[in-house]
Amino acid sequence: MRSKVLLAVSLVASAWLAVPAAAQAPGQAPATGEPTKIRFTLDWKISGPHAFYYWAKQKGYFAAEGLDVTIDQGEGSAATVTRVMTGAYDAGFGDINAVIQNAAAKPGEQPVMVYLVYNRAPYAVIAKADGPIKTLKDLEGRTVSAPAGSATLRLLAPLAAKNGFDAAKVKILNAAPNLIEQMLVQGQADAIAQFSVTSFMNFVAMKRDPEKDFRWFMYSDLGLDLYSNGVMVSQKLLKEKPAAVRGLVKAINRAVMDVAADPDAATTMLTGLEPLINADIEKQRLVYTIKSLMISPETARLGLGDLDDGRLAGAIKTVADAYGLEKVPDVRAVFVREFLLPAAERDIAAAAAKAK
Template identity: 50%
Template sequence: MLRRSVLSLALCLAAVPAFAQQTTIKFTLGWKTQGSDAFLFVARDKGYFKEEGLNVVIDQGEGSGATVTRIMSGAYDAGFGDMNAIIQNASTRKGEAPVMVYQIWNQPPFAFSSKKTTGITSPKDLEGKKLGGSQGTPTVRMLPVFAKANKLDMAKLNLINMAPNLQEPLLIKGEIDAAVVFNITSYFNLILNRQDPEKDYNWLSFGDYGLDLYSNGIMVSQKLLKENPKAVSGLVRAINKAMIDVAKDQDVGMKAVVNFDNLVNEPVEKRRLQFSFEKLIVSPEMNEIGVGDLKDDRLKKSIGLVAEGYGLTRLPEPSEVFDRSFLPPKAERALVYTKK
């Protein structure tokens, strides 16, 4: 009888290896729950993480730059955050900064937003205008680099420091002429303030005027990278599968978003999700190399731009901030976006 009990227990344990072998990954979002994070929740709900032997625990974030410091502190293993913040930290703390393993936002969200009535349609029009920006943000830190690239006189750019949550209200009131913003944030702050960001506002993207930077993607800690590369590969595969799903059907993505956080404004967040594909993810370069990858020569140039903006004394090599070795084959990363 005892031998039968032991045998039965052994058979039961053998029948549930997935639970015993799961690797937990603590993952931080770039901000609060947003539609543009849909791929993560789809990967969770469809079991893509579980198929890779992963238990991915997702928490809300405090900013895409803070993702880097959260991971460096050891509190998180991976997250969705800004490549440029990795570059800054890799410059001063070599071998400690997280590494991007799946580049998602191929185009930078850094932009100027202005009412069309102000007539700001080119960088030169910014001279002599009141600009509202939040000190320390990438858009403000990179403003001198933008000015240099576009032959603007910094002395003629009247920058007013303000909290990020005041930028759109003061822009609406006309107390500033333009706001120095993240377009994926400001565009929807305007919508939530009953504005029409398409009809009534102009947008000047840094990427269109000389600052061809990469932005947000999936980054992992140095510890996870070295100690469990299999888990990193699984994380990237699962997210890639979900990205392809969401590109085809945003309703699938939004169902997963609401399942994670039922307090989100679903119509607004669905529009934000589509905006992320249309303005930040899909590009000629992405169509050429597939989602998740980047071009090393472009990254090297952007490292130089970030170094100039932040006064970095050491320029990290592209290999220090991006590792493509975990990417699925290009054919599996052919993303086709269909607005739905």
Template identity: 45%
Template structure:
């Protein structure tokens, strides 16, 4: 009895220490908010994989993931401080960096390295080329990346922008308004339009024709992971941890694109799983598979290509200031090349 009583303070102290250690570990989790580019879809699986598999937690991060309202809108939400991280269009970031360099976020992981921007028209439309858009009415959600880049596209493709009427619409009405003839064409990302149409029972291969910006020389980057500059300055290790978690989850999605969609279906069970699997595979092939990743790896950029893209966006939009590439993208938070994908699909 006397031995038991003697040991009691030691046991109590150990238990108390363990309790404080657990509390300290919980407090060590850095809370951050991430805004996506759009509503939940298959290609966003990587963010939920990082959450479900504990990749964020292992990096000391407590991440809240919110749906987005457009790739351009995500950039603005990070710039205003509403979110620490965002998944948004780097071209919108370039525009913001030209106008408000101190507010603009910083790109830390380039995800979509091939331009997905397009204008979809009906397959029986007389619109065959970009020049044919003159005299027509085009529509898209106000924060759509392709719509935001249309002034640049008109410059590159030789379109008289004054002869094109632009109207805004809710994203869920985009494909329906096109098929009903309420507009002559709609802005969007190729896969977003194609698979949204497919979910609505349409056949995008037969019903639509796509006028892709990339076919007219707009070799732009697209969606990327961006971070608030004040947050990055104050929490560099948290940013590195976030990027490591995203990179690891991206590798998981590449290894099993069909299985990865389960993570999205948990959040949005009303989605058509097969359509989201097809959307994810198409995104990997068409938007994340630029040949340059064999050299620089997914997440990084070709510096010369990025500089050309910046110049193109600045010139086409008549911006007064050309941002330095270092203020748009940094590789300082990337994992080593040996840990990042150098091939997405065969």
């Protein structure tokens, strides 16, 4: 009898172990129960728009997809690409235009974007309204301050090519991200190259009027109809663990919709993680980012996370021409949409409309 019982238990155990991996939920780790570890890098130091990623972690959305995600702060949206390419990180939030450059220079090594967050590019050159910079041509011989590794600085050359000024004649002064606006206000730089959402709210924190006190040169208004930041993954993660990529995208999208619907709760969470940030400013920055960069006619049509292939192809050509890239990457080498949820679940405008 004892031997029959042991045989039955053995058969049940064998049958359980024989369940194929395909039966597991998307993103789930193997039957051992061990989660898939993902090292995720941000583009900057923690601020309002980073609430999406921390919310996904704090609320257990990553864990629900079988993921153990470690989030680190960044050194620039273009630097995110380098961090992922070197293998230091598996995924990150960074600039799609830096992906384009690396897809041309090192095909097969570049990260691939799987979820576009900023449908509109926030790149801007900003000068004092009463200063010497009245046109982009005035930048020649002047000093522009920007964080090293920032996408806005990287794209100054394409901006120059489109607008007839010589980027080589512009003096670049690198500074820490938290000092850029001060460099302009204190006269240490004639202009700055920065994300509009970053500078706008930093000026508010400095008790300056962003619209009256400064002159804004938006790249998107000056011939560079580009996309911007989103979630990218390494080639290794994409090829070896596609279920983990699907789970990562699902968790982040879920968090984005939650945060858009309740920016107050998201900001409270951020201040719990980083008490030194200004909760009021970061909430305003978060809401400003959602309204100005994430809600657009295109996201209304396609849903947040997706993009228009024709527009991306145009952006790729713009970057390739400006940098003299020997190869023009294919859209698929830069962005893949296979991991996106249905568009109805990515309706950012509907989520934001729920906010109080």
